Amino acid sequence: MLDVAVEVPAGAGSIIAVEWDFDGMGTWPYVHDGIDGTASAVHLAVTHTYDRAGTYSPSARITAHRDGDLTATYRRIENLARARVVVSD
Numbered sequence: 001m002l003d004v005a006v007e008v009p010a011g012a013g014s015i016i017a018v019e020w021d022f023d024g025m026g027t028w029p030y031v032h033d034g035i036d037g038t039a040s041a042v043h044l045a046v047t048h049t050y051d052r053a054g055t056y057s058p059s060a061r062i063t064a065h066r067d068g069d070l071t072a073t074y075r076r077i078e079n080l081a082r083a084r085v086v087v088s089d
Contacts, residue, residue: 003045004060004081013066014040016076022048024057037068056085 008014016037020030032044050056060081065072 001045001047002058002060002083003043004062005041005043006062006079006081007041008064010040012040013064013077014038014068015042015062016065016068016070016072017061017063018042018044019061019063020046020048021059021061022050022056024059028061035070037065037070050085050087053087053089056087058083058085 002020004018006015006018014037015035018032018035019028020032021028022030030046030048032046035042048058062079062081064077064079066075
């Protein structure tokens, strides 16, 4: 299980998206449901299974917006959280 705890600084807006890239390829295939642009802090978890041995670099990409606008094209602030996962046989 991978989890992420995120908090936007006071007065800086709210979280509008949380996405995961499990293999470090920049594809962001998993998007958390229920993010509605009203929360300034979230703690979320996701379960992912790797089917082969190897070293992986899963990342969470969190996007915030000052007005909490989920559809905004501009003024989006993104931040990444990364981990190193080693899967052995």
